[in-house]
Amino acid sequence: MAANSTTTTSSFVSLQDVPVTFIAAAGAVGLLSVFFYSTLFSSRKGGIVDVGGVSSILTAWPFFTKRYDFLKSNFQKTGEAIFKFKVLHHTVVAIRGEEGRKAFFDNKSLSFSEGYKILMGAAPRLSDISMDHENIENVSWFNKQLTHLLNRRRLDEVLPTLLEDLDRQMSSWGTESTIDPFRNVYDLVFLMTVRMATCDELARDPAAIKHIQSLYWTLEKSATPTALLLPWLPVRANKNKEAATKELFGIFYSYIEKRREAKVPRSDAIDVLLADGLDNTAIVGFILGVVFAGVINTGINSCWALIFLCTNKEWRAKVQAEVNALIANHTNTTSSEPLHKRLATIPVSVWEDEMPCMDTVIRETLRIVLNGTTLRRTVLEDLGIKDKTVGKGAFLAYQLSDVHLNPDIYRDPLVFDPDRFGPGREEDKKGHYAFLGWGAGRHPCTGMKVAKLEIKVILALFIAGYDFDVVDSSGNFPTEFPKVNYNDIHQARPIGKPVFLKYKRVVE
Numbered sequence: 001m002a003a004n005s006t007t008t009t010s011s012f013v014s015l016q017d018v019p020v021t022f023i024a025a026a027g028a029v030g031l032l033s034v035f036f037y038s039t040l041f042s043s044r045k046g047g048i049v050d051v052g053g054v055s056s057i058l059t060a061w062p063f064f065t066k067r068y069d070f071l072k073s074n075f076q077k078t079g080e081a082i083f084k085f086k087v088l089h090h091t092v093v094a095i096r097g098e099e100g101r102k103a104f105f106d107n108k109s110l111s112f113s114e115g116y117k118i119l120m121g122a123a124p125r126l127s128d129i130s131m132d133h134e135n136i137e138n139v140s141w142f143n144k145q146l147t148h149l150l151n152r153r154r155l156d157e158v159l160p161t162l163l164e165d166l167d168r169q170m171s172s173w174g175t176e177s178t179i180d181p182f183r184n185v186y187d188l189v190f191l192m193t194v195r196m197a198t199c200d201e202l203a204r205d206p207a208a209i210k211h212i213q214s215l216y217w218t219l220e221k222s223a224t225p226t227a228l229l230l231p232w233l234p235v236r237a238n239k240n241k242e243a244a245t246k247e248l249f250g251i252f253y254s255y256i257e258k259r260r261e262a263k264v265p266r267s268d269a270i271d272v273l274l275a276d277g278l279d280n281t282a283i284v285g286f287i288l289g290v291v292f293a294g295v296i297n298t299g300i301n302s303c304w305a306l307i308f309l310c311t312n313k314e315w316r317a318k319v320q321a322e323v324n325a326l327i328a329n330h331t332n333t334t335s336s337e338p339l340h341k342r343l344a345t346i347p348v349s350v351w352e353d354e355m356p357c358m359d360t361v362i363r364e365t366l367r368i369v370l371n372g373t374t375l376r377r378t379v380l381e382d383l384g385i386k387d388k389t390v391g392k393g394a395f396l397a398y399q400l401s402d403v404h405l406n407p408d409i410y411r412d413p414l415v416f417d418p419d420r421f422g423p424g425r426e427e428d429k430k431g432h433y434a435f436l437g438w439g440a441g442r443h444p445c446t447g448m449k450v451a452k453l454e455i456k457v458i459l460a461l462f463i464a465g466y467d468f469d470v471v472d473s474s475g476n477f478p479t480e481f482p483k484v485n486y487n488d489i490h491q492a493r494p495i496g497k498p499v500f501l502k503y504k505r506v507v508e
C-alpha cells in the first residue's frame, strides 16, 4: 500500500502552502535552532535520543520533504537504532534493526491506519467532505471486500478485458517512438486499476479517466507538510484536497448510480459490490481505497522493472524465454489472433504459478525501489523496544532500506542482481523479515496478487510485442545506470537525468 508512498518530489513543498507568519517564525527560529542544535542534539528523554533541536517544526520539516535523507542522516549522526523527534505535538520514533523491525510488524498494539493518517495522508478521506461511513477507514473491512472482489475466478474473467484496454492504450502511442515510462506506463496501471475497481462505462471513457487521474495527482501532491499537519488551515493544498475529494466522490457516485439503475447486471466490480448490498458511499470509499493503495506502487515498480530489464541482458533473455514458453504452451500457436488476445487465453493460475523468472525480477525490483518509510502508531499501550519505552500515542517510523539496501544482507545493494535470491545465495533469508516488498507480520499486502498480475501483464506485452530499450533525452543508452530518487514520494523517478523507453512494435 503506502510503503513507497514514503518519499517526496521536489515540488512537494510549495512555499505558497506555508502561511507567511509561519515562514517568518520558522526563519527566526531557524537561526537559533542552528545555534543550539549541536548542544541539544543528543538529549535523551525517556531513554530515547531526541533529535528535536529547539524548533520541532524546523527539525521535522525534512521528514516531510526529504524523508529518506532525514531518517538516514539522523541514524548516522546518532549512531543509535532508535531516535525520536517532534512533529508539532506528535512524537515520532524512528527505529532500525531486527528487534525494532519485529516489534514494528508484529506488535498488536500498533495501528496501521492511525500511523498513515497524519504523517502520510494523500489518500482522500470521505470524512473530509462530511461523507463519513462506519466501515470506510477500517482496513479489515477493506481487505475483506478486496479479497472477495479480486479472487482468481474474477481475475480470470477480467483478464481479457484488461488486455483489450492495454492494447488499445498502447496502440495509441504509435508503432515506433519514445515514451516517458513514468507517465505512459503509469497511465496503463491507472487504466487497469479503474477496470478492476469500477465498471465498463468508466473504463471505456478515456476523457473521464484522464480527469480522474488529474484529480488523483492533485490529491497526491496536496499532501504537503502544512496540509498534513494543519489540515484546518485555509491554504491552497487543503482547499485543493477538499475540492478534488468532492469531485472524485461525485464522479464515482454517478457511475455507481448508473450501474444501480442498469436493467441487466454485469460482472463489473461495482455490480459485484452492489449485489453484496453495499451502499453508494461505501462503494466510493472502497474504489478510492483501491486507487490510492494500488496505483503508485504498481506504477513505480512496473516502470523500474522495465528499466532494469534493459540494463541486464541475461535476465532479459530469461524473462523473454519464459514469456515465449508461456505463449507456446498455453495459447493456440496456429492462431492469427493479435498478441493481447492470445495472452488473454492464459489462465491467471499460470500467470501466478509458472513465471518464476518474472517473479524474481519483480522481487529484485521491489527490493531496490521500495525503500520508503512505513508508519504505525501506538494506540493501546506503551511499547517496549530493546531497553526503551515508546509511549502510547507516539508514531513509529521504519524505513524499508534498513533491510533492502543493507550491505550486510544484500551484496552490492544498489545493483540489479536477481541471482541474489537463487540457490547458494538466498540473501533474502539472511535475517528476520529481510525482504519486505509486500510487507510482513500483521499487515501484509492484500493487493499483492493483483499487483503482480498487473506488472507481469505489462512486462509480457512489452517483451513479446516490442523491441524496446532505455534511453536518455538524446536517445542514447544512458551513460550512468539510472538510480531511484528515494526522496520522491510520488513517483520514485530516477535521480538526476530523466530516462525514457524507446520502442518499436514488432507484432500485431
Ligand code: HEM
Binding pocket: 001, 002, 003, 112, 139, 142, 143, 146, 290, 293, 294, 295, 297, 298, 299, 301, 366, 370, 374, 375, 436, 437, 438, 439, 440, 442, 443, 444, 445, 446, 447, 448, 450, 451, 452
Ligand atoms: C507493486 C505494488 C504494491 C506493492 C509493492 C505493495 C506493497 C505493500 C506493502 C509493503 C505493504 C505493507 C505496508 C506496511 O506495513 O506499512 C502493503 C500493504 C497493503 N497493500 Fe499493498 N502493495 C502494492 C499494491 C497494492 C494493491 C494493488 C493494493 C490493492 C488493490 C494494495 C493494498 C494493500 C493493503 C490494503 C495493505 C494493508 C493491508 C493490511 O493492513 O492488512 N497494495 N502493500
